[in-house]
Amino acid sequence: MAALVLTPIFFALKLLLDAGLGVVFGTVIVAGLLLGYLLRQETTR
Amino acid sequence: MDWELLLVIFIVALALGFDFINGFHDAANSVATIVSTRVLTPTQAVIWAAFFNFVAAFGLGIHVANTIGKGIIETSIVDEKLILAALVGAIVWDIITWRVGLPTSSSHALIGGLIGAALVSAGPDVIIKEGVERTSAFIVISPMVGFIAAVFLALALMRLYARIAPSTAQGVFRRLQLLSAAAYSLGHGTNDAQKTMGIIAVLLFTTGHLGGEFHVPIWVILSAHAAIAAGTLAGGWRIVRTMGLRITKLEPSDGFAAEASSAAAILFATQVGIPVSTTQTIAGGIIGVGSTKRLSAVRWGVAINIVIAWVLTIPASAAVAALTFAIVDEF
Numbered sequence: 001m002a003a004l005v006l007t008p009i010f011f012a013l014k015l016l017l018d019a020g021l022g023v024v025f026g027t028v029i030v031a032g033l034l035l036g037y038l039l040r041q042e043t044t045r
Numbered sequence: 046m047d048w049e050l051l052l053v054i055f056i057v058a059l060a061l062g063f064d065f066i067n068g069f070h071d072a073a074n075s076v077a078t079i080v081s082t083r084v085l086t087p088t089q090a091v092i093w094a095a096f097f098n099f100v101a102a103f104g105l106g107i108h109v110a111n112t113i114g115k116g117i118i119e120t121s122i123v124d125e126k127l128i129l130a131a132l133v134g135a136i137v138w139d140i141i142t143w144r145v146g147l148p149t150s151s152s153h154a155l156i157g158g159l160i161g162a163a164l165v166s167a168g169p170d171v172i173i174k175e176g177v178e179r180t181s182a183f184i185v186i187s188p189m190v191g192f193i194a195a196v197f198l199a200l201a202l203m204r205l206y207a208r209i210a211p212s213t214a215q216g217v218f219r220r221l222q223l224l225s226a227a228a229y230s231l232g233h234g235t236n237d238a239q240k241t242m243g244i245i246a247v248l249l250f251t252t253g254h255l256g257g258e259f260h261v262p263i264w265v266i267l268s269a270h271a272a273i274a275a276g277t278l279a280g281g282w283r284i285v286r287t288m289g290l291r292i293t294k295l296e297p298s299d300g301f302a303a304e305a306s307s308a309a310a311i312l313f314a315t316q317v318g319i320p321v322s323t324t325q326t327i328a329g330g331i332i333g334v335g336s337t338k339r340l341s342a343v344r345w346g347v348a349i350n351i352v353i354a355w356v357l358t359i360p361a362s363a364a365v366a367a368l369t370f371a372i373v374d375e376f
Contacts, residue, residue, distance in 0.1 A: 006309045032189040
């Protein structure tokens with residue numbers, strides 16, 4: 001289960017890193033903030 | 046008496062002392078979740094973590110050591126005084142933050158120390174922009190990836206939970222957490238010990254004790270891992286309390302998700318040669334699993350204090366190192 005969840009995340013991270021530091025930085029920040037927002041919506045219902 | 050050789054030996058010992066403090070200061074994070082979930086007692090957890098800190102010496106590469114050794118500042122300006130100042134800057138900052146119980150990054154303190162000493166020694170042109178940029182970016186990327194991975198893993202485990210009796214599931218995760226804690230300690234051991242290896246190797250290289258080509262001798266690899274493992278054994282319970290208990294309350298499945306995702310993030314960074322803060326990454330993982338319960342489950346006051354310390358680490362350690370270099374350069 002852990003491998004199934006984590007492997008795609010880190011595969012995507014490697015692809016983003018290959019695309020450039022700015023790309024991985026921006027994507028990770030946006031994804032983290034979006035995830036935080038969605039969690040807030042879900043957990044405050 | 047060869048005073049120059051004595052100075053090199055002293056600085057190597059100081060670097061290993063820094064590694065020991067790193068173990069004392071940072072490696073406690075390796076055991077925080079497994080202690081807070083009561084899978085292991087503090088003593089068992091510390092021995093478990095120290096063992097895997099040392100085992101990490103074998104087979105995980107030296108990409109991070111190469112980055113620290115020749116990827117942050119130009120090796121041509123490195124000498125004993127610069128490395129001494131960098132180490133003093135990092136150690137002083139580590140001790141200050143340990144005293145106030147903030148889990149900051151020894152890794153970034155070391156990089157800040159190198160930058161500060163290099164700036165005073167030779168000016169900004171000797172700073173390798175790409176290496177500093179990658180490392181600085183990962184100050185943010187590393188905990189964010191730990192957070193994202195932990196959220197997805199915790200949510201997946203929640204779905205799995207729905208099909209299994211809670212007591213059975215927690216029993217399984219208590220055992221799995223032994224593996225995730227071991228993986229985290231491997232990641233911590235390899236990423237953090239390699240920073241000391243890089244410092245020692247570049248010192249030996251620039252003082253002519255390493256031959257014509259930069260490399261990391263096996264005795265440096267083994268002694269760096271032994272030092273960090275010894276530091277872990279010595280403990281650091283103030284920070285264990287901050288990381289494991291004060292940020293959010295954890296169940297064994299939460300601990301597993303936080304550790305497994307953080308371990309993956311650290312091992313990933315290690316393989317691409319980026320020095321990251323193991324402290325920041327596990328903090329991101331713990332906050333991630335806490336957030337899947339409810340955002341108010343995360344004690345944001347503690348988390349914000351940690352973030353403030355992260356932001357201060359490189360400038361503060363750079364300032365101490367710059368001052369130290371200015372003083373030792375007078376002799």
